[in-house]
Amino acid sequence: MFAQINIMLIIDASLESAIAVTGAAYRLPKANDLEELWNLLSAGISTYEEIRLDRFSRNAE
Structure with a gap:
């Protein structure tokens, strides 16, 4: 699933950071969606997983 978000988030209001x-x-x-992504990031949850071998074509040039 692809998601596209066109909003502005200001993480820190101070001008220097x-x-x-x-x-x-x-x-x-x-x-x-953005809320699920934020929940994962803020909870420190890793979504790392091995890439499936069937994702790529063996005959690609």
Whole structure:
């Protein structure tokens, strides 16, 4: 599933360390939207997994 988010998030309001996410497009395991992604990140949950061998063609050039 692909998700595209076009919102602005201000992580820190101070001018010296402010970070603004002005857009995000992603395809991630175990996160279908921005809220699920934030929950995973803030909880420190790893979604690392091995890549399935059938994901790639053996005949690719």
